[in-house]
Amino acid sequence: xxxxxxxxxxxxxxxxxxxxxxxxxxxxxxxDIPLSQQIPLPPPFDKLEDEPQPTPLTDAAKEKxxxxxxxxxxxxxxxxxxxxxxxxxxxxxxxxxxxxxxxxNNWIFLKPLxxxxxxxxxxxxxxxxxxxxxxxxxxxxxxxxxxxxIFRRIYHKYIKGESEWVHGEIxxxxxxxxxLIELSYRCNLCRRCAQTCPIGVDNALLAxxxxxxxxxxxxxxxxELHEAGSVLQQKVGSSTGMNDLVLKDNMEFIDExxxxxxxxxxxxxxxxxxxxxxxxxxxxEIMAWPENPxxxxxxxxxxxxxxxxxxxxxxxxxxxYGVWYDDVQFARTAMLHMQAAKKLGxxxxxxxxxxxxxxxxxxxxxxxxxxxxNDIPRESCMTVLLxxxxxxxxxxxKSRNDFPVTLHDPCNxxxxxxxxxxxxxxxxxxVPAERFREMAPxxxxxxxxxxxxxxxxxxxxxFSEWRHRFSGRRKFRQILEAFGDEEMTKENPKYVCAPCSNxxxxxxxxxSHYDAWEKAGIHYGGLVELMVxxxxxxxxxxxxxxxx
Amino acid sequence: xxxFKAGDQVVDIDEDGFLQEPDKWxxxxxxxxxxxxxxxxxxxxxxxxVNFLRDYxxxxxxxxxxxxxxxxxxxxxxxxxxxxxxxxxxxxxxIAGLPKPTGCV
Numbered sequence: 001x002x003x004x005x006x007x008x009x010x011x012x013x014x015x016x017x018x019x020x021x022x023x024x025x026x027x028x029x030x031x032d033i034p035l036s037q038q039i040p041l042p043p044p045f046d047k048l049e050d051e052p053q054p055t056p057l058t059d060a061a062k063e064k065x066x067x068x069x070x071x072x073x074x075x076x077x078x079x080x081x082x083x084x085x086x087x088x089x090x091x092x093x094x095x096x097x098x099x100x101x102x103x104x105n106n107w108i109f110l111k112p113l114x115x116x117x118x119x120x121x122x123x124x125x126x127x128x129x130x131x132x133x134x135x136x137x138x139x140x141x142x143x144x145x146x147x148x149x150i151f152r153r154i155y156h157k158y159i160k161g162e163s164e165w166v167h168g169e170i171x172x173x174x175x176x177x178x179x180l181i182e183l184s185y186r187c188n189l190c191r192r193c194a195q196t197c198p199i200g201v202d203n204a205l206l207a208x209x210x211x212x213x214x215x216x217x218x219x220x221x222x223x224e225l226h227e228a229g230s231v232l233q234q235k236v237g238s239s240t241g242m243n244d245l246v247l248k249d250n251m252e253f254i255d256e257x258x259x260x261x262x263x264x265x266x267x268x269x270x271x272x273x274x275x276x277x278x279x280x281x282x283x284x285e286i287m288a289w290p291e292n293p294x295x296x297x298x299x300x301x302x303x304x305x306x307x308x309x310x311x312x313x314x315x316x317x318x319x320x321y322g323v324w325y326d327d328v329q330f331a332r333t334a335m336l337h338m339q340a341a342k343k344l345g346x347x348x349x350x351x352x353x354x355x356x357x358x359x360x361x362x363x364x365x366x367x368x369x370x371x372x373x374n375d376i377p378r379e380s381c382m383t384v385l386l387x388x389x390x391x392x393x394x395x396x397x398k399s400r401n402d403f404p405v406t407l408h409d410p411c412n413x414x415x416x417x418x419x420x421x422x423x424x425x426x427x428x429x430x431v432p433a434e435r436f437r438e439m440a441p442x443x444x445x446x447x448x449x450x451x452x453x454x455x456x457x458x459x460x461x462x463f464s465e466w467r468h469r470f471s472g473r474r475k476f477r478q479i480l481e482a483f484g485d486e487e488m489t490k491e492n493p494k495y496v497c498a499p500c501s502n503x504x505x506x507x508x509x510x511x512s513h514y515d516a517w518e519k520a521g522i523h524y525g526g527l528v529e530l531m532v533x534x535x536x537x538x539x540x541x542x543x544x545x546x547x548x
Numbered sequence: 549x550x551x552f553k554a555g556d557q558v559v560d561i562d563e564d565g566f567l568q569e570p571d572k573w574x575x576x577x578x579x580x581x582x583x584x585x586x587x588x589x590x591x592x593x594x595x596x597x598v599n600f601l602r603d604y605x606x607x608x609x610x611x612x613x614x615x616x617x618x619x620x621x622x623x624x625x626x627x628x629x630x631x632x633x634x635x636x637x638x639x640x641x642x643i644a645g646l647p648k649p650t651g652c653v
Contacts, residue, residue, distance in 0.1 A: 076563065224650065228651075240650060241609065241650055250613055282652050287611075287613050287614075288613075288653040456652065546625065546626065
């Protein structure tokens, strides 16, 4: 703690310069970043003073929840009622931290966790790569290494019993625990910093493991991800709340709607035993972007694929929110997905346009599924769609997509899995070359949409505003830059192709936050919609520009 | 959770202002919730949307697809936004007493 007066005053003086030990300080929020500290966006959104003003937390929220981090709340941590309760929670946090480093209690991430907890060269390469840190105008609190270094100090002092003199000072009280849990929800888990770290430290993993301690050991979760997310999915069948009957009713509606638009009959098959492919969408597509499953099914039929959806519990919703915060919830959903595939005896599972589903069922599930459950391969829709294009079974007319198009790379498909070229080769086949422009940077060096790790569906209090101001700002900037040579009006509509439901939700929200359709003609959608829009056998104008 | 006054009734709402107990909903509550979402006067068109949402929710336990809402009420999406400035989910569903939509929607 500082000897230069109240830490709050000092921080104001030093423009939000937060120290690591401030995490335990009894001093109110550690940061309150004014709009004026942020970098203006490109035109026509280049006037900071015209941006929507941040809304402060209500007094009722401040009274009820821990909110001493930065003026917003993601987690809704109730304020403990007594000192004893605080002590119990701190102990419980430490007990969870300890388990993170035990083989029998951390089945997925032990090795990368130990590497990240033991090493950091303090070079700050990670900070330069983080969109949240950069877009905050360099707020100390949002350095990827700020959170990680606190984690490391706790690990050294309280788990390993090592010297503070060597590893740095830390005082683990309730303030620190509550702030650290909130701070674990100021990271999109996009792992751009892990990619740039010269020694392979994964700050995103540390953030995710803090979330895990909160959930598995302290029963502290984000409502949208837990009760209304993974729990609902395992109970009803989908985090959207759709049971199998609603699912089928909705799909029937989508089939009819799609046929009306394309002139091609489509009947979505359910529970077909022995089909080659079990296609799993993010069920959010069915509810909010029905043209996406409609387009998928039209393409799969036209290509003559043998495929089915499942109506089994959770198997029609590819989401697995556990991937963001809880190993047990993760494993439960992954098992439901694999059991449904086994039951149908399909040759493979194909994951629809959902990045987190890709991460969950391919990369992570592969580490934990027992033999017998791990023998059905999982494949990205991107390669399946590319095969369809290459097969020549569907004729595409590029001139139907004669408008500016840019492509967003979902982190989990690109950085995590290296799926970069398939979507580009598809776009080459369906969009006139002169109409396509890449974002800078893209591919494995892409930036997160800002909705990653659950943020796109988290909107309590004023959290959506935080998301737009900090985590989503870089992507919006990239979109504006990609279309920089275009007339930024509604009369010149532009398409952001974002082949991931979560990314679409975030991009939709930021477009609406800045009124970017009205002011700049920016629209968004998936990849399959763009494909069907160019399909010669379908009626034109599949993309509905008014629908946003 | 917070308390919300609707006429002489007091109901519980969550952090986002959605009704916690859907069975506490009635027309007075709907009108009061409308005030929180920029809908000062519930017209016949508003009620058409609200009643469809409400009936669908009571039958299926979940909000309908937005496209279905548009088709069934005959209102295009832009009309829904004119009626409910904060949109079908945050605005119309809230006024109809539905819980906040969940999942990646």
